[in-house]
Amino acid sequence: MRQDLLTLAATCPISSDRSRPRQELSQKAIPISTKHKQVQVAIDVAEQVVSFLRDSVLYAA
Amino acid sequence: MPWKCVAQVQSYPDSGSPGAVATGDLNGDGHPDLVTANNATSQIAVLLNNGAGSFGSPTFYAAGAGVGEGSQSIVIADFNGDGHPDIAAANFNDGTISVLLNNGNGTFAPAATYTAAPYPLGIAVGDFNGDGHLDIVVPGQGIAAVAVLLNNGNGTFAPAIRYGSGITGDVISVAVSDVNGDGHPDIVAGVSSTATVAVLLNHGDGTFGTASSYNVGNGPGAVVVGDLNGDGHPDIVTANFSDNTVSVLLNQGDGTFASAVAYPVGNGANDVALGDFNGDGHVDLVTANYYDSTISVLLNNGSGNFGTGTAYSVAGRSLSVATGDFNGDGHLDIVSANQTDTITVLLNDSAGGF
Numbered sequence: 001m002r003q004d005l006l007t008l009a010a011t012c013p014i015s016s017d018r019s020r021p022r023q024e025l026s027q028k029a030i031p032i033s034t035k036h037k038q039v040q041v042a043i044d045v046a047e048q049v050v051s052f053l054r055d056s057v058l059y060a061a
Numbered sequence: 062m063p064w065k066c067v068a069q070v071q072s073y074p075d076s077g078s079p080g081a082v083a084t085g086d087l088n089g090d091g092h093p094d095l096v097t098a099n100n101a102t103s104q105i106a107v108l109l110n111n112g113a114g115s116f117g118s119p120t121f122y123a124a125g126a127g128v129g130e131g132s133q134s135i136v137i138a139d140f141n142g143d144g145h146p147d148i149a150a151a152n153f154n155d156g157t158i159s160v161l162l163n164n165g166n167g168t169f170a171p172a173a174t175y176t177a178a179p180y181p182l183g184i185a186v187g188d189f190n191g192d193g194h195l196d197i198v199v200p201g202q203g204i205a206a207v208a209v210l211l212n213n214g215n216g217t218f219a220p221a222i223r224y225g226s227g228i229t230g231d232v233i234s235v236a237v238s239d240v241n242g243d244g245h246p247d248i249v250a251g252v253s254s255t256a257t258v259a260v261l262l263n264h265g266d267g268t269f270g271t272a273s274s275y276n277v278g279n280g281p282g283a284v285v286v287g288d289l290n291g292d293g294h295p296d297i298v299t300a301n302f303s304d305n306t307v308s309v310l311l312n313q314g315d316g317t318f319a320s321a322v323a324y325p326v327g328n329g330a331n332d333v334a335l336g337d338f339n340g341d342g343h344v345d346l347v348t349a350n351y352y353d354s355t356i357s358v359l360l361n362n363g364s365g366n367f368g369t370g371t372a373y374s375v376a377g378r379s380l381s382v383a384t385g386d387f388n389g390d391g392h393l394d395i396v397s398a399n400q401t402d403t404i405t406v407l408l409n410d411s412a413g414g415f
Binding site for chain 2: 018019020021022023025026029
């Protein structure tokens with residue numbers, strides 16, 4: 001019997017979201033990873049500035 | 062590649078666009094069950110085998126029950142040593158793994174989630190530090206490393222430790238096997254950006270050395286390890302999404318590998334699994350072919366060389382394959398997780414056809 005006669009159609013609602021192949025996900029992830037790194041660097045710099053200012057205020061007081 | 066009318070295929074609605082599938086006897090009835098990782102819906106689905114090779118409706122474990130976001134890969138193993146197989150999933154969206162411990166009857170406790178690595182696309186297990194408890198490894202994106210989470214001994218896990226020395230690209234797949242025969246499980250990682258596999262040998266204490274790299278096809282989205290030529294040493298197979306091939310690397314006996322041999326499979330090979338489908342004692346392979354909505358079965362000639370693949374249609378774009386004797390007839394069957402909210406079970410015709 002042919003497979004297309006035996007295959008039972010999916011009766012559940014079809015979601016607009018789909019799982020993706022790993023290679024496609026990997027290519028999407030790399031720019032995101034780079035962006036996250038850039039954001040983390042910005043956060044680190046900001047934290048250092050805040051720490052410096054706090055120390056300066058404490059020293060002045 | 063020849064096409065073949067298939068004799069025994071059934072598809073089941075999954076309702077979650079399954080991106081990966083694994084098999085194991087979750088409820089202890091002697092029949093292999095199915096579990097899928099549904100990336101788009103951040104769900105894990107469990108489908109219990111009714112004993113004759115057909116499956117009940119899925120039970121979902123969702124993000125609200127502790128499962129991380131974007132469950133992408135999945136593995137079944139007994140993490141807490143209670144004799145009941147548990148589930149671990151790698152969650153792409155939030156860089157975590159979720160561990161669901163089996164209640165003993167095929168239902169699962171709410172997930173415990175652990176930070177692992179950015180955008181993990183695979184997951185594998187092994188007792189890396191030899192303490193008798195199964196540990197977890199996942200690949201990471203943007204870090205050129207794998208992340209190892211050691212089991213605390215009770216199914217909870219210590220913070221991830223990254224190993225990336227010798228890895229120069231983004232790791233998208235992992236497998237575990239003792240490739241150098243020293244009694245300690247090693248890690249094999251598929252590196253997408255360099256089209257290589259990286260082999261990380263275990264120091265014996267659960268830490269890993271600098272990776273050795275071997276060329277494979279483009280886009281090694283899945284890697285598995287098994288003894289393909291019967292020499293007692295585990296060999297490597299990758300599914301190469303961008304090349305429509307598998308790469309076979311035979312172990313030279315000491316944990317180093319010969320140059321890869323490529324075999325054509327279907328279009329968009331996203332996953333690969335091993336099993337002796339025709340009962341000749343040699344390990345065959347099957348790939349999930351995304352763009353073709355097929356799987357390809359390649360039979361081993363016994364020396365680690367493979368014949369022309371046979372393609373079988375499934376009910377949607379195939380993202381993952383796994384094997385098990387689902388109907389208990391002594392012959393290994395295949396399951397495909399399809400992007401279109403279905404899984405397809407292909408029962409073996411007892412001669413290695415489906």
